[in-house]
Amino acid sequence: MNKTTEITARQKKYLWPNHLLYYTEPLPLERGDGMHVWDVEGNKYLDFFGGILTTCVGHNRPEVVQAVKEQTEKLIHSSTLYPNETHVDLAEKMAEITPGRLQMSYFTPSGTDADETAVFLAQTYTGRQEIVALRHGYSGRSAIGMSLTGQHSWRIGGTHIAGIKHALNPYCYRCPLKMTYPGCGVACAQDIEEVIKTTTSGKIAAFIAEPIQGVGGFITPPKEYFKMAKEIAEHYGGLFIADEVQTGFGRTGDKWFGIEHWDVEPDIMTMAKSIANGFPLANTITRPEIAESTRGAGLTISTFGGNPVSCAASLAAIDVLEKEADPAHVAAMGRMLRSGLERLQEKYSVIGDVRGMGLMQGLELVKDRQSKEPSPQATQQLFEATRQLGLLIGKGGLYGNVIRIAPPMTAREDDIATALDLLDKAFARIS
Template identity: 55%
Template sequence: MDRAEVLAKQSKYLTGISNYYQDPVVLVRGDGKYLYDSEDREYLDFFGGILTVSVGHCNPKVNKRIHEQVDTLQHVSTLYPTIPMVELAEKLAEITPGNLQKSFFTNSGTEADEMAVLLAQVYTGRSEVIAFRHGYHGRSQLAMSLTAHSPWRNGPTPVPGIKHAHNAYCYRCPFGLTYPSCDLRCAKDVEELIQTTTSGEIAAVLSEPIQGVGGFITPPPGYFQEVQRIVKQYGGLFISDEVQTGWGRTGKYMFGISHWGVEPDIMTSAKGMANGAPIGWTITTPEVAESFKGLTISTFGGNPVSMSAALGTLEVIQEENLVDNAEKVGNLLMDGLAELQKSHPMVGDVRGKGLMIGVEFVRDNKEPAPALTAAFLEATKKRGLLLGKGGLYGNVVRVVPGLNITPSDVTDALKIIEESLQEISVTI
């Protein structure tokens, strides 16, 4: 099919689909850090299918694992133990922080978060859960109820017992304060939220270490330590949603929450865990796991092919020292973007960690500038660079290349970004 046929069939036969760009890109091939469209145009991919392609498109080491598994055993369900599933579970128990040891596999981040909340409720015997404003946790009714980001709460969100605390959005502080003189007011406010909007007996708090869809909102030092202290005081568990921040994405550590020195009771992930194979994962402590006595199943959870893809992805990350690479190359990228911010007032904020960087576009007085953001993405696409978008107002560019990019890739991307900023500056 040519490009026109693909778009026509998408319009006729698919629903719930939205595309980036006024003129959608029909992608047909990927190779490492590059994507190619139906007209064989090459794009440097700095979005990775929403932080999912961790180690490059069609990575040969990961694909070798997948091919071997497809030819050996493709599916049996979790009713049978398999070698790839127990191998992966053992590996995850070795690399996760604290006493996280018992894994449950599903198909997506949505399901992983559902399982995490269920575990917390069963273990504590309580139902109420604290989530955070601007957060995103998936597309089921429970996940949308946990989400505090109106564009992604489609239809009713009837699940009761969920309360949303203020997040640590330092650029737009909900309390009008400035870090560090704020004394972490946003974190301390979690206690008043518990005291005034819940029974005072909560099951858990669920948080992304860095809010993904929310626009890569990155809390300051000390934030999660204070949140965890409060949650423990009221008998709840701490759940870290690592769907976007896991697997070395934030640099220095394998998981994002480790930047704040917090050991969660439950952790979830998906996306970059298997470099594009469908997967979801929930891990918890033996104590919490043992409280769950009922029957449950995920037909495709623990699928041998996805398990093998995850094992291959982890091998590449560890063997090629990509956690360190994310930190080092991420610092180059962050510094380059911060330097461009100085000469382009439309860039209001540059934030993030490692290779998870958000660039917030604004007009005067921090007014969100979604139209400028869209124009910027069009300009970068035209020059062969694919980026993401997020934020409540649609005004944050998400810069998230593969973990194995090089300094020269950063140089190429920054050149395109600078040219694109110059192009759209005339529209201000």
């Protein structure tokens, strides 16, 4: 029995069967270095999914490893009952890199936690309960997270918390209104108002949305969408929560956070994944007057929130991003990746749509371009082919037919060229 078979057998015996595993034969990973990971049999892969957009500066980045070592030797854990300098340093850094007057942070261990914290904050500040989210969105695995999520397969157990409603999403390739941009006038944004007027009391606490829907399949809105959406939410007294769990830290290129592309200032922003290059950490950041509403609202604690080791990893990762993979670098690498993907689209008719921003690019695979019928089969085949060729990619979308490409942001020209070449070979194999 080889090591892969042995690990997979023990996984089956001791871990719940609902752990979603990529590939027909699961792929146990053993180590990583920069842009690459190795499986337990010694095979090397170029990682263009980065542990779900999380290893922002590459695997085992020495500066992050060093910062973690130093912090581990000093203090691993204190809980939020005691101030810790690393925790405060990171909060200060967050205030510096986030847009507008976002300044006050609450750190937790996961994106789910961050979104829950944002909902609780909006409810506390407004004294209201109802939330509007978007169809095809993803917000996490808790009861509120699954209720905010707009995809049936991620809402296990038929979860639904009263007071959470879903508006149409800006999904131009499959417009829910069967219209075409720009002639549509971004009519989908008006659905937020329709949902508020017809399915809520008209007094909402918040509207929550991802600048680019990640798990939904890198669905990228028209540039006018978020300005319109925020205005509607504001008109009905709701705060705007931008969920930057996937789009944060320069991922979309040119800006540190996705929402900044459209000149829209969120009232609350959530972030996780790339925040600490793989260490468990998330943040919910807001303006001082909104944070102030939590004073005296009751007791809350996050035992692992603001963990000093995770905070040290985050500070080190952001420092590397600033020095060698800032939003301008991501934009440049993103342009190269995007034009390569568009060339593949010209070559392979299975690629119906290419979309995304920066180093967050998606390919929607279809049976034919006319009918746009989703092809989860081609997606699965491409997955197996890329694995054989030594390239890791991600997938997503309501129909399981979107390839998600999101390498560490430290990726350079030769990494992008290699990934494009391997994708070309994989598409050729399945065509």
